[in-house]
Amino acid sequence: MDQQTSTFQRIPADDLAWLGTAPVPAKPYYDPAYNELERQAVFLKSWINIGHVCEIPETGSFIRRELEFARASLLIVRGREGAVRAFHNVCPHRGTQLVDEAQGRQSKFSCPYHMWTFGTDGALLSAPDFDAFHLEKEDCALREVAVSECGGMLFVNFDPAAEPLREWLGEYAERLEQMPVARATTFAEYTYEIDANWKLTYDNFQENYHLRFIHPRSGGAGIGGDNEYGYPTSMGFSGPHRTQRIWAHPKPTLKPFQLKAAMKAVHSAAKHGILELPYGRDxxxxxxxxxxxxTPTQPFSHTVYPLGPERSRGVVRVYWASEDSNASERFAREYSLAQVRDIHCEDISIIERGQRGLSSGALDHIHFQSMEALCRHLFLEVDARVQDHARSIGETA
Known part of the structure; x- marks a missing residue:
């Protein structure tokens, strides 16, 4: 794990000036018309995380994902040859959804309406009285969606012209492959829905400016000394993606049970060789x-999906290598998830208060300071795509 010194060096504002300093418009955080353009220009044309390969470890393993932004239900399946494919969870006969289960394992999928049956490769295997349709089975396969994996994380893309995932991730692809999630074999999940635009929700977790006000006790390990706001030690940008190195208090104050959980987590991470991985504070x-x-003792992912202009869903997962081997390891893992969830619960009401304020129309603009550079970068990347798309279809964003 990284060794932190007691001296914090703030990132110079000049290093981030290329992002600009002007206020950004408030309307994109609540406007239905902007949200629709955003859906078309961003979410239907980007690689979107929908899970992890550890969820489909064997031939026939599948997961179902509901993606409201695409108005789609997807069936992600590991086939006989080990390849992972994603299909619309839709029977090509009359559109009936094939699967209700969230996950499972089976060698074929049958439509409950008329028993059309498909293999794990999406091919139509059989259909009652099929000759009466005057069709070829080859023309009745399940409709595929592009799916790809990097660092154990599964992504889908609805754009037929999408560039390969690794090209999309750029230089961050290799970094993802060297993080603990790439070794994960299991995880614990916390899902929430919130009355807030997805960008407003996501931005809360891109800046530490709020830590001392919203998390004075639970977030104490991330603030203090000469870093009273818990600002990151570095930031980086690569295409539409971004990174920051999280600062850690050199002498955090921990309660006895917290210290015990942390030590058990360190032991577990060391046992699986995770402590030696790079990017531990990234x-x-x-x-x-x-x-x-x-973070080796608490590696997690957080994905925020748009449900509408003023509503979103978050999926938080803490990942582990191997199942719990003893009660102490179970304790450490349960505490880790509880800590993430409890800190996040402190954020929900304040995010929703922000959404209510923006949705009132009282503000024309909102403001980002230099240490909220990741929030500004996200907005600029989203808005550039929205504006380009609006011009291409003759609309105004």
Whole structure:
């Protein structure tokens, strides 16, 4: 793990001046018309995280994902040859959804309406009285969606012209592959829905300016000394993606049970060789809506999905290598998830208060200071795509 000194060096504002300093418009955080353009220009044209390979470890393993922004239900399956494919969870006969289960394992998928049956490769295997349709089975396969994996994380893309995932991730692809999530075999999940625009929700977790006010006790390990706001020690940008190195208090105040949980987590991470991995204090933000933290004792991901202009869903996962081997390891892992969830619960009401204020229309603009550079970068990347798309279809964003 990284050794932190007691001297904190603030990132010079001049290093971030290229992002600009002007206020940004408030309307994109609540306007339905902007949200629709954003759906088309960003979410239907980007690689979106939908899970982890550890969820589909064997032939026939599958997960179902509901993606409201695409108005789609997806079936992600590991086939006989080990390849992972993603299909619309839609029977090509009459559109009936094939699967209700969130996950499982089976060798074929049958439509409950008329029993059309498909293999794990999406091919139509059989259909009652099929000759009466005057069709070829080859023309009745399940409709595929592009799916790819990097660092154990699964991504889908609805754009037929999408560039390969590794090209999309750029230089951050290799970094993701060297983080603990790449070795994960299991995870614990916390899901929430919130009355807030996805960008407003996501931005809360891109800046530490709020830590001393919203998390004075639970976030104490991330603030203090000469870093009273818990600002990161560095930031970086690569295309639409961004990163920051999280600062840690050199002498955090921990309660006895917290210290015990931390020591058990360190032992578990060391046992699985995770302590030696690089990027242990790094936060990697992948455009548009995923970030991953590589802390060896608490590696987690957070994906925020848009549900509407003023509502979103977050999925937080803490990842582990191997199942719990003893009660102490279970304790450390349960505490780790509880800590993430409890800190996040302190954020929800304040994010929703911000949304209510923006949705009132009282503000024309909002403001980002230099240490909120990741928030500004996300907005600029989103807005550039929205504006380009609006011009291409003759609309105004």
């Amino acid at each position: 936060y990697l933000a992948f455009f548009p809506n995923l970030f991953v933290i590589g």
